[in-house]
Amino acid sequence: MRTNEIFMAIKTDFPEARQEEETGAVIIPKESLLKITQYLKNHRLAFDNLHCITAIDRAERVELAYTLYSISEHHGITLKIYLTAGEENVASLAELWKSANWLEREVYDLFGVIFLNHPDLRRILNPYDWKGHPLRKSYSHPEVSIKPRL
Amino acid sequence: MAVTERIPASKLIQRIPGGGVFLTTSENIFKWGKASSLWPMTFGLACCAIEMIATGASRFDIDRFGAGVFRASPRQCDVMIIAGTICVKMNDCIQRLYAQMPEPKYVIAMGNCAISGGIFYYDTYSVTKGTDSLGIPVDVFIPGCPPRPENLLFGLMKLQEKIRNEKDADK
Numbered sequence: 001m002r003t004n005e006i007f008m009a010i011k012t013d014f015p016e017a018r019q020e021e022e023t024g025a026v027i028i029p030k031e032s033l034l035k036i037t038q039y040l041k042n043h044r045l046a047f048d049n050l051h052c053i054t055a056i057d058r059a060e061r062v063e064l065a066y067t068l069y070s071i072s073e074h075h076g077i078t079l080k081i082y083l084t085a086g087e088e089n090v091a092s093l094a095e096l097w098k099s100a101n102w103l104e105r106e107v108y109d110l111f112g113v114i115f116l117n118h119p120d121l122r123r124i125l126n127p128y129d130w131k132g133h134p135l136r137k138s139y140s141h142p143e144v145s146i147k148p149r150l
Numbered sequence: 151m152a153v154t155e156r157i158p159a160s161k162l163i164q165r166i167p168g169g170g171v172f173l174t175t176s177e178n179i180f181k182w183g184k185a186s187s188l189w190p191m192t193f194g195l196a197c198c199a200i201e202m203i204a205t206g207a208s209r210f211d212i213d214r215f216g217a218g219v220f221r222a223s224p225r226q227c228d229v230m231i232i233a234g235t236i237c238v239k240m241n242d243c244i245q246r247l248y249a250q251m252p253e254p255k256y257v258i259a260m261g262n263c264a265i266s267g268g269i270f271y272y273d274t275y276s277v278t279k280g281t282d283s284l285g286i287p288v289d290v291f292i293p294g295c296p297p298r299p300e301n302l303l304f305g306l307m308k309l310q311e312k313i314r315n316e317k318d319a320d321k
Contacts, residue, residue: 126276127239134275145279147272 001075006045013039025065025078033081036061037066037096040077046070047077050097054106055111057137062088062111083113092118110135162314183311184228184254188217191227193247196234198261198296205299215306224250229309231302232288235263235270236278250287256313257281258305259288262295269295 001009003024010017010026014036016028018027028036040047051067066079081090091102092115103114105124113134115121132139162178165215194202205212212218221227224247226284236244248257259281262268269279281288289312292305 125239139275141275144275145272 001073003046003077006075006077008045009045010036018104020080023078023080026081027080029084030081030083032092033079033093034096036079037093040068045075046072047115048072050093050103050111051076053093053100053107055113055135057111057135059137060085062113064090064107064113066093081139088112089114089116091116094118094123109133112136158199170256181314181316185313186216187219188215188229188256188306188309188313189219189221189227190217191224191230191247191251192222193230194233195236195240196261196263198233198264201296201299202231202233202260202302205302209300210303212303212306215310216302217306224248225252227251228254229256229258231258231260232264232281234296235268236277236281236284238276239245241278241284244281245284245286256289256309257286258290258302258309260292260302260305261297262293265291265293291306 004020007017007019007024007026014028014032016029016032017036019025020027037047047068047070049069049071051069052065053067054065056063056065062083062085064081064083066081067076068079069076083090088111090113092104094115095117101119102124104113104118105120105122107113108115108118108121109123109125109130110133122128126134132141134141162182163172163174166173178266194200204210206218206220217229217237230248230250230251232244248255259265262271266282267274267277267279271279278284290305290309292301294301297305
């Protein structure tokens with residue numbers, strides 16, 4: 001199925017879903033994440049594979065992007081959640097897709113998003129005693145040498 | 151040039167012409183032995199490790215210089231080749247491995263990352279700026295990104311030269 005068809009299928013059951021104009025990604029409110037992902041996995045859309053979770057720091061908000069793929073149906077979709085600054089927490093999908101476990105740890109490590117009910121929310125790339133979340137715009141580190149601009 | 155001058159150990163061990171007798175000191179024998187059987191650690195950090203592996207394989211064959219016995223334990227090693235980018239998370243590991251090596255021990259910093267951080271020097275939070283900054287003394291620096299196997303072999307020969315010319319017999 002194509003992205004628009006998948007979006008229409010989601011839209012009929014979940015009217016709160018919107019589509020992002022530039023990317024075609026499906027934007028959902030964070031309250032309905034668990035409901036919608038359960039639907040996507042078990043519905044005929046059969047999204048059996050969670051490819052990637054990443055985040056984008058837009059200063060006023062953090063966007064979470066979930067890339068889903070269906071191995072049996074050969075189609076994919078990107079889900080997005082906008083998290084307002086100061087409320088960077090969302091439900092964990094580790095129960096639904098095993099791959100979410102480490103992907104969520106990565107997003108937590110680099111962006112500081114808290115995944116609620118995650119079985120093991122530790123840092124995964126940086127040392128365990130690391131301070132701060134390096135890919136946030138507000139991040140600064142005393143030992144980073146800034147490249148002189150010519 | 152006499153043939154003997156091209157042999158690296160010729161200054162340390164002299165053969166009495168016309169006989170089966172050699173003249174040397176025990177110190178020189180040890181130096182010659184140390185330089186001729188440097189056992190490196192099986193330890194690679196990034197892309198430089200690929201060049202190090204290539205150097206160990208048959209085409210370049212680091213074994214020609216007596217340094218082909220890559221050991222999997224630091225306790226059996228003489229030389230640690232820091233081959234690649236040192237991430238902050240690897241700091242403790244490298245320091246511990248270095249501490250576990252028995253004396254005499256030598257360190258080769260292979261590639262720009264191991265020397266100074268290389269292309270990761272600027273704007274990076276996760277890369278250590280060179281082996282020196284970990285407090286590990288480096289004997290030979292091999293620049294390159296990554297250095298070719300010939301460069302590594304040349305660095306190894308420089309290390310052997312350094313060992314042969316060591317003044318301090320204890321090291």
